[in-house]
Amino acid sequence: MWFKRTKEGITTSTSEKKETPEGLWYKCPDCKEITPAEDHEKNNWVCNACGYHERIGSAEYFHILFDEGKYKLLDEKLKAIDALQFTDTKPYAGRLKDAQQNTGLNDAMQTGTGRIEGLPLVVCCMDFSFIGGSMGVVVGEKISRAIDHCIKNKKALLIISKSGGARMMESAFSLMQMAKTSAKLTLLAEAGLPYFSLCTDPTTGGVTASYAMLGDINMAEPNALIGFAGPRVVKETIGTDLPAGFQRSEFLLEKGFLDFIVHRKELKSRLAKLITIFNNEKVK
Amino acid sequence: MVYLDFESDIEQLETELQKLREVGEKTGIDTNAAIVDLEKQLLEKKKEIYSHLSAWQKVQVSRHPERPYTIAYMDYVTGNNWIELHGDRNVADDKAMVGGLGQIEGHSVMMIGQQKGINTKMRQIRRFGMANPEGYRKALRLMRMAEKFNIPIITFIDTPGAYPGLEAEERGQGEAIARNLFEMFRIKVPIICIIIGEGASGGALGIGIGDKVLMLENTWYSVISPESCSSILWRSWDHKEKAAEALKLTADDMLKNKLIDGIIKEPLGGAHRDMNQAFEFVKKEILKHLPALKKEKKDKLIQKRIEKFAQMGVYTEK
Numbered sequence: 001m002w003f004k005r006t007k008e009g010i011t012t013s014t015s016e017k018k019e020t021p022e023g024l025w026y027k028c029p030d031c032k033e034i035t036p037a038e039d040h041e042k043n044n045w046v047c048n049a050c051g052y053h054e055r056i057g058s059a060e061y062f063h064i065l066f067d068e069g070k071y072k073l074l075d076e077k078l079k080a081i082d083a084l085q086f087t088d089t090k091p092y093a094g095r096l097k098d099a100q101q102n103t104g105l106n107d108a109m110q111t112g113t114g115r116i117e118g119l120p121l122v123v124c125c126m127d128f129s130f131i132g133g134s135m136g137v138v139v140g141e142k143i144s145r146a147i148d149h150c151i152k153n154k155k156a157l158l159i160i161s162k163s164g165g166a167r168m169m170e171s172a173f174s175l176m177q178m179a180k181t182s183a184k185l186t187l188l189a190e191a192g193l194p195y196f197s198l199c200t201d202p203t204t205g206g207v208t209a210s211y212a213m214l215g216d217i218n219m220a221e222p223n224a225l226i227g228f229a230g231p232r233v234v235k236e237t238i239g240t241d242l243p244a245g246f247q248r249s250e251f252l253l254e255k256g257f258l259d260f261i262v263h264r265k266e267l268k269s270r271l272a273k274l275i276t277i278f279n280n281e282k283v284k
Numbered sequence: 285m286v287y288l289d290f291e292s293d294i295e296q297l298e299t300e301l302q303k304l305r306e307v308g309e310k311t312g313i314d315t316n317a318a319i320v321d322l323e324k325q326l327l328e329k330k331k332e333i334y335s336h337l338s339a340w341q342k343v344q345v346s347r348h349p350e351r352p353y354t355i356a357y358m359d360y361v362t363g364n365n366w367i368e369l370h371g372d373r374n375v376a377d378d379k380a381m382v383g384g385l386g387q388i389e390g391h392s393v394m395m396i397g398q399q400k401g402i403n404t405k406m407r408q409i410r411r412f413g414m415a416n417p418e419g420y421r422k423a424l425r426l427m428r429m430a431e432k433f434n435i436p437i438i439t440f441i442d443t444p445g446a447y448p449g450l451e452a453e454e455r456g457q458g459e460a461i462a463r464n465l466f467e468m469f470r471i472k473v474p475i476i477c478i479i480i481g482e483g484a485s486g487g488a489l490g491i492g493i494g495d496k497v498l499m500l501e502n503t504w505y506s507v508i509s510p511e512s513c514s515s516i517l518w519r520s521w522d523h524k525e526k527a528a529e530a531l532k533l534t535a536d537d538m539l540k541n542k543l544i545d546g547i548i549k550e551p552l553g554g555a556h557r558d559m560n561q562a563f564e565f566v567k568k569e570i571l572k573h574l575p576a577l578k579k580e581k582k583d584k585l586i587q588k589r590i591e592k593f594a595q596m597g598v599y600t601e602k
Contacts, residue, residue, distance in 0.1 A: 137597030208458030229448030
């Protein structure tokens with residue numbers, strides 16, 4: 001034998017292990033390329049090597065979109081009430097508290113208002129880190145109030161979806177947020193104000209079956225999972241493996257449900273261009 | 285008669301009653317007194333059981349295999365005189381979603397609803413009442429037609445959910461439901477929605493935006509079925525009873541939480557026990573609301589519909 005193992009197993013003790021210092025480097029989960037965290041951030045949290053869009057939160061999107069990173073949060077204090085006193089393996093009230101502590105957020109949706117390339121825009125952005133970005137009453141109410149703000153101040157609306165769907169622990173209350181948000185979007189439409197929907201990874205369930213698919217412009221980040229039923233459920237239904245790329249952004253574009261796919265670095269300029277075009281003098 | 289697991293006492297009494305009747309007929313022995321006594325017992329038993337149904341038991345009744353489905357209601361309320369309309373004018377005719385025009389005591393109506401199959405073959409054809417995107421688009425086509433001719437809309441909701449198939453996803457199940465929610469807030473004719481069986485999630489809501497949303501007594505309405513909820517939150521199918529309880533999905537809960545507008549009574553033991561009675565209750569309820577809704581100014585109607593749904597849910601701002 002040309003090779004013989006002389007020692008059994010790993011002998012390096014944990015303390016001697018050479019790890020990449022946390023916070024300084026980013027390793028792409030897709031292509032495994034390692035980049036300095038600072039460069040990764042400058043690249044809008046997109047892998048420089050393969051274009052993988054890392055899942056990011058509302059603070060990052062607001063930073064990317066708003067001019068000089070300046071914006072005002074709306075309805076920050078809205079918090080969920082466990083009206084149904086829902087308990088599964090853990091009480092929902094406890095889950096809420098934990099999520100609030102872990103994320104520093106009050107719920108899975110933050111509303112920011114500011115300017116992009118000088119143009120006013122209201123952005124409702126979901127945070128996946130808060131109970132899987134699930135849509136409960138607060139998510140619905142924030143969208144509802146953001147729309148009121150848009151109508152009152154004649155601003156365009158962008159909703160960035162990133163959600164596993166409705167929040168089960170709020171049962172029918174969360175289901176009715178699909179109705180509530182759709183209802184309010186009809187008022188935004190009546191006011192002639194543009195609504196942009198950006199689907200990011202993942203956008204599924206009740207979110208897809210309401211506001212995420214109702215944009216004047218429906219767009220998505222590359223390779224985001226977007227669907228009504230989750231891939232596992234669909235697989236169980238049909239009993240065979242799913243085709244490659246099923247329910248990904250490129251698939252939805254092909255099937256006719258997206259206007260375009262947008263790279264994160266082009267998001268701001270694309271939005272600004274569209275707002276400018278939409279705001280052009282009205283045909284008399 | 286199919287008996288549910290909690291109906292064993294009823295089954296026993298009804299079997300005894302049947303035997304007693306047969307004996308009476310065959311032998312000529314006067315069993316009347318015993319029959320009357322047993323009937324009384326049976327009625328008491330039914331009242332006792334049906335006044336204390338758990339959430340999960342109501343789910344079971346809503347799925348009772350002999351429970352009437354949408355078309356049976358459409359037949360009754362129009363006196364068997366309605367015209368079924370097919371197709372979404374785009375892809376197909378979805379057999380899980382039916383619709384058509386008729387009149388209820390002189391009121392023209394557009395009726396739409398999910399339809400479950402009445403036998404094994406039809407259950408497959410109708411996909412157990414789980415509509416594809418073209419079902420929701422057919423529903424929307426019919427609603428727009430109703431609006432054009434100023435005809436009120438009645439929807440009958442009975443679905444375990446929108447169909448989670450590959451083609452449904454390809455053809456935009458999410459978009460189809462979302463579009464219906466949006467457009468149903470703009471349809472300028474009265475809409476009455478009645479949950480007659482299962483009201484599961486977006487699949488139910490996709491035809492569930494109305495000026496009056498009503499639930500039959502033994503039906504459920506929720507963001508997810510108790511079984512799926514159990515499998516996701518408890519990671520096992522064994523907690524469906526607990527999940528049903530936790531989801532607050534009964535008509536009483538839904539009314540208490542101000543998510544529906546009213547409850548329609550069912551005959552004792554469920555709609556399948558006396559179908560005509562159940563149909564009559566539904567018809568009466570439709571006729572109770574229709575004249576007032578028809579008188580409402582169109583803009584006011586829409587405004588109230590939007591405001592009602594916009595107020596749903598509780599939160600704090602402290």
